[in-house]
Amino acid sequence: MKxxxxxxxxxxxxxxxxxxxRKTLFNFSHSDADALIRFHSVAEARIEPLVTQxxxxxxxxxxxxxxxxxSDTLARLRAAQRKYILDLFSGVYDLAYVNxxxxxxxxxxxxxxxxxxxxxxxxxxxQLLNTLITDHIGDTPxxxxxxxxxxxxxxxxxxxxxxxxxxxxxxxxxxSREKSEQYARGLEEKVRERTHQLxxxxxxxxxxxxxxxxxLSETLTKGLRQAERRGEPLAVxxxxxxxxxxxxxxxxxxxxxxxxxxxxxxxxxxxxxxxSSFRYGGDEFCIVLPNCTQEQAELIVTRRLYxxxxxxxxxxxxxxxxxxxxPNEFCxxxxxxxxxxxxxxxxxAACKQHSTETAAPSxxxx
Ligand SMILES: Nc1nc2c(ncn2[C@@H]2O[C@H](COP(=O)(O)OP(=O)(O)OP(=O)(O)O)[C@@H](O)[C@H]2O)c(=O)[nH]1
Numbered sequence: 001m002k003x004x005x006x007x008x009x010x011x012x013x014x015x016x017x018x019x020x021x022r023k024t025l026f027n028f029s030h031s032d033a034d035a036l037i038r039f040h041s042v043a044e045a046r047i048e049p050l051v052t053q054x055x056x057x058x059x060x061x062x063x064x065x066x067x068x069x070x071s072d073t074l075a076r077l078r079a080a081q082r083k084y085i086l087d088l089f090s091g092v093y094d095l096a097y098v099n100x101x102x103x104x105x106x107x108x109x110x111x112x113x114x115x116x117x118x119x120x121x122x123x124x125x126x127q128l129l130n131t132l133i134t135d136h137i138g139d140t141p142x143x144x145x146x147x148x149x150x151x152x153x154x155x156x157x158x159x160x161x162x163x164x165x166x167x168x169x170x171x172x173x174x175x176s177r178e179k180s181e182q183y184a185r186g187l188e189e190k191v192r193e194r195t196h197q198l199x200x201x202x203x204x205x206x207x208x209x210x211x212x213x214x215x216l217s218e219t220l221t222k223g224l225r226q227a228e229r230r231g232e233p234l235a236v237x238x239x240x241x242x243x244x245x246x247x248x249x250x251x252x253x254x255x256x257x258x259x260x261x262x263x264x265x266x267x268x269x270x271x272x273x274x275x276s277s278f279r280y281g282g283d284e285f286c287i288v289l290p291n292c293t294q295e296q297a298e299l300i301v302t303r304r305l306y307x308x309x310x311x312x313x314x315x316x317x318x319x320x321x322x323x324x325x326x327p328n329e330f331c332x333x334x335x336x337x338x339x340x341x342x343x344x345x346x347x348x349a350a351c352k353q354h355s356t357e358t359a360a361p362s363x364x365x366x
C-alpha cells in the first residue's frame with residue numbers, strides 16, 4: 001500500500017485506544033478536560049488580541065519572520081492558531097484533534113521549522129495563556145487546575161508533533177539512502193559495461209573485429225584440451241593474402257585496409273558457429289575448427305572461401321593451408337599452426353609459380 005493511501009493516523013497507528021493510553025501517560029483526566037472547557041468562553045472572548053500578541057512576539061524573531069515570509073501566510077497562520085487555541089479549550093481531544101497535531105509536525109518539517117523554533121513558539125503561547133488564566137481566575141484551586149491541565153495538554157500535543165517530525169526525518173533519510181543505493185547500482189552497472197567493453201577491445205583486432213593473436217593461443221589450448229577429452233580431431237586453417245604489399249603500393253593503405261576487412265567478413269560468413277577466426281598478423285588470418293579433420297577443413301575453408309570470393313567478384317587472391325591433429329594423438333598448438341603455415345606456403349609457392357608461368361609468354365613476347 002502506498003503511503004498516500006493512508007491517513008497520518010493510520011500510518012502512525014493511532015487509534016482511540018492509543019489516544020486514551022497517551023492521556024494516562026501524561027496524567028490527563030476528565031477533570032483536566034472539564035477545567036479547560038470552563039475557560040473556553042474567556043479564551044474565545046480574548047482570542048483576537050491573544051493571536052495578535054502571539055504573532056507580534058513571533059515575528060520579532062528575524063528567523064521566524066523569514067520563515068513566515070508574507071502577509072498571506074501570516075493570515076493563514078493566524079486563522080490556524082485561532083482554531084488551535086479554541087481546540088485547546090474545547091474539552092474534546094479525539095482522533096480529529098490528534099490528526100491536526102500530527103499534521104502540524106509534518107508541515108513544520110516540510111517548511112523547515114527547526115524543533116527549537118517550534119518549541120519557542122509553544123513556550124510563547126503557553127506564557128500568554130498562563131497570563132490570561134492567571135488574570136481571569138482568582139487565586140483559587142481552579143486556577144491551578146486549569147494551568148496544570150493546559151501544561152499536560154501541551155505535553156500531549158508536543159509528543160504528537162515531534163513523533164511526526166521525527167518520522168518524516170527518518171523517511172527522508174530512508175529516501176536518500178535508497179537514492180544513494182540506486183546511484184551505486186547504476187555505477188556498478190556502468191563499470192560492468194565498461195569492463196565488458198574493455199575486455200572486448202583487448203580481445204579483438206580493431207581493424208577487422210576478428211579475435212587477436214593472444215586469443216588464438218588461448219582458444220587453441222582450450223580447444224585441444226576439449227578435443228582430447230572428447231576424442232575428436234581439431235583443425236587449423238592459415239590464410240594469407242597474396243601480394244598484399246602490391247595492393248597497398250598500387251591502391252593505397254586505406255584500400256589495403258578495406259581488403260583486410262573484406263577478407264575478415266568473408267571468413268566470418270563461411271564459418272560454422274563452433275569455429276573461431278583470428279587476425280594473426282598484417283595480412284594473415286587463422287581459423288580454429290573443432291571436431292574437424294584436415295580434409296574437412298580444406299573443404300570448408302578453401303573451397304567455400306574461393307566460392308565466396310568469386311561470388312563477390314573481389315580481385316583478392318588467398319593462400320590457404322590446413323592442418324589437423326587428433327583424435328588419437330595431439331600435437332602442441334604451436335606445431336599445429338606451424339604445419340598449417342607450411343602448407344599455406346606450399347600453396348603460395350604454387351600460386352606464384354602459376355602466375356610466373358602465365359605471365360611468361362608476355363615477357364617472351366617483349
Ligand atoms: N593496409 C594495411 N597494410 C598492412 C597492415 N598490416 C600490415 N600491412 C602490410 O601488409 C604487407 C604484407 O606484406 P608481405 O608480408 O610482404 O606479404 P605480401 O605482399 O602479401 O607477399 P606474399 O605474402 O609473399 O604474398 C606489408 O607491406 C605491411 O606493411 C594493415 O593493417 N593495413
